[in-house]
Amino acid sequence: MSRRSILIRGGHVVDPLNERDGISDVLVRDGVVTDVGPSLSAPGGAEVFDAAGLVVAPGLIDVHVHLREPGFEAKETIATGTAAAAAGGFTTICCMPNTRPVLDSVEVLEDLNARVERDGQVRVHPIAAITKGREGVEAVDFSALAATGAVGFSDDGDTTADSAIMRSALEASRELNRPVMVHCEDKALASGAMHEGEVSGNLGIPGIPAEAEEIIIARDLMLARLTGGWLHVCHVSTGRGIDLVRRAKAEGVRVTAEVMPHHLTMSDGWVAGERTLLNVDEPPGAPAPAADPDTKVNPPLRTAEDTRLLLAALQEGTFDVVATDHAPHAAPEKQGSPYERAAFGLSGLEFALPLMLALVRAGHFSLTDVVRRLSLEPARLLGVPLGNLAPGNIADLVVFDPEERWVVTPDRLRTKSANTPLLGMELRGRAKLTLVGGEERHRD
Ligand SMILES: [Zn+2]
Numbered sequence: 001m002s003r004r005s006i007l008i009r010g011g012h013v014v015d016p017l018n019e020r021d022g023i024s025d026v027l028v029r030d031g032v033v034t035d036v037g038p039s040l041s042a043p044g045g046a047e048v049f050d051a052a053g054l055v056v057a058p059g060l061i062d063v064h065v066h067l068r069e070p071g072f073e074a075k076e077t078i079a080t081g082t083a084a085a086a087a088g089g090f091t092t093i094c095c096m097p098n099t100r101p102v103l104d105s106v107e108v109l110e111d112l113n114a115r116v117e118r119d120g121q122v123r124v125h126p127i128a129a130i131t132k133g134r135e136g137v138e139a140v141d142f143s144a145l146a147a148t149g150a151v152g153f154s155d156d157g158d159t160t161a162d163s164a165i166m167r168s169a170l171e172a173s174r175e176l177n178r179p180v181m182v183h184c185e186d187k188a189l190a191s192g193a194m195h196e197g198e199v200s201g202n203l204g205i206p207g208i209p210a211e212a213e214e215i216i217i218a219r220d221l222m223l224a225r226l227t228g229g230w231l232h233v234c235h236v237s238t239g240r241g242i243d244l245v246r247r248a249k250a251e252g253v254r255v256t257a258e259v260m261p262h263h264l265t266m267s268d269g270w271v272a273g274e275r276t277l278l279n280v281d282e283p284p285g286a287p288a289p290a291a292d293p294d295t296k297v298n299p300p301l302r303t304a305e306d307t308r309l310l311l312a313a314l315q316e317g318t319f320d321v322v323a324t325d326h327a328p329h330a331a332p333e334k335q336g337s338p339y340e341r342a343a344f345g346l347s348g349l350e351f352a353l354p355l356m357l358a359l360v361r362a363g364h365f366s367l368t369d370v371v372r373r374l375s376l377e378p379a380r381l382l383g384v385p386l387g388n389l390a391p392g393n394i395a396d397l398v399v400f401d402p403e404e405r406w407v408v409t410p411d412r413l414r415t416k417s418a419n420t421p422l423l424g425m426e427l428r429g430r431a432k433l434t435l436v437g438g439e440e441r442h443r444d
């Protein structure tokens with residue numbers, strides 16, 4: 001069955017790989033980008049989409065998402081999570097294995113792949129666990145899982161404490177050319193609920209020191225050096241943490257790293273009730289009550305100085321990709337609980353684009369930089385031929401309005417769980433059309 005044709009007319013095409021950054025038309029036929037250029041004519045029967053004033057970019061790719069299915073469907077499902085992805089401009093996501101059952105066997109992965117086939121609105125690549133049950137005791141069968149579609153390995157949510165298992169995982173990563181994606185947290189130091197510092201002291205909330213993260217980043221970089229394996233450091237949140245990655249890269253260690261938009265724009269002051277985005281020029285948000293569980297995330301929101309150091313590391317390219325760590329939780333697990341008892345995690349898929357666009361407006365990045373970190377580089381990391389709009393490529397793309405203002409309310413979101421401290425705030429930037437293989441998966 002031939003798919004619909006669509007001519008996206010007059011948009012600002014941003015395509016870093018092909019060095020496009022200007023007004024162009026984009027023609028999509030049969031699921032493929034067939035032409036990019038000025039004044040294209042629409043073939044018979046094609047829809048013409050007026051993109052004047054809008055940006056046309058390769059579809060965004062998120063390497064760190066929690067879809068929660070199977071096992072935690074009250075938080076999110078493959079259907080709602082991938083709909084949220086499409087609404088956020090994402091056309092490919094990678095899902096973390098901390099489901100029930102854990103993605104640790106060929107059988108579970110095959111079941112997940114079948115669910116994705118049935119319910120997925122965007123492309124989904126699974127990340128398999130490093131250890132069975134994510135229990136840190138016995139390594140999974142890395143090559144069998146890679147052959148079943150695992151694009152990486154992670155015990156995300158926890159650090160794999162056993163250094164010998166980490167060594168074997170990194171050795172497997174070298175052979176399989178798949179990253180080991182690590183959540184760095186020394187559990188013995190990390191019994192708190194927010195960043196340990198002046199703010200946690202004032203609020204009387206137990207803290208998680210930056211060192212809990214940095215110690216494990218240092219260990220894992222050493223094991224990557226030892227093995228020649230591919231280490232991918234998830235959600236780096238501290239300035240010293242990314243400095244360790246910077247130095248390891250300079251020494252030739254095979255390491256990639258991701259940063260989250262919330263760690264670039266929010267600090268531990270948000271736990272105290274601040275609602276002004278950092279490093280941007282947006283109007284201040286109205287203060288919120290202190291200890292709002294929707295500010296609780298792991299790794300925690302760090303200091304304002306950390307946000308500046310992470311921003312600089314993204315500008316210089318020490319961070320390879322921006323990812324969201326989309327971590328939906330149902331309301332009872334978040335609201336109304338004491339801060340220490342509330343679940344860790346923020347909703348992310350529908351906020352990455354507006355938060356990154358705020359950083360563009362503040363002059364920290366160009367649109368090309370943002371598309372590079374949210375699409376081209378994640379595609380390279382996954383080894384998939386996406387992340388660019390060259391004619392002949394699969395038509396995964398997003399058309400977004402970089403200026404449209406919208407207020408974050410649960411009814412504007414496609415995710416099942418609106419656990420975000422951005423609730424009630426006005427953001428700018430919204431996906432208007434998301435195509436996956438030329439098929440419309442979101443229109444606003
Ligand atoms: Zn994590």
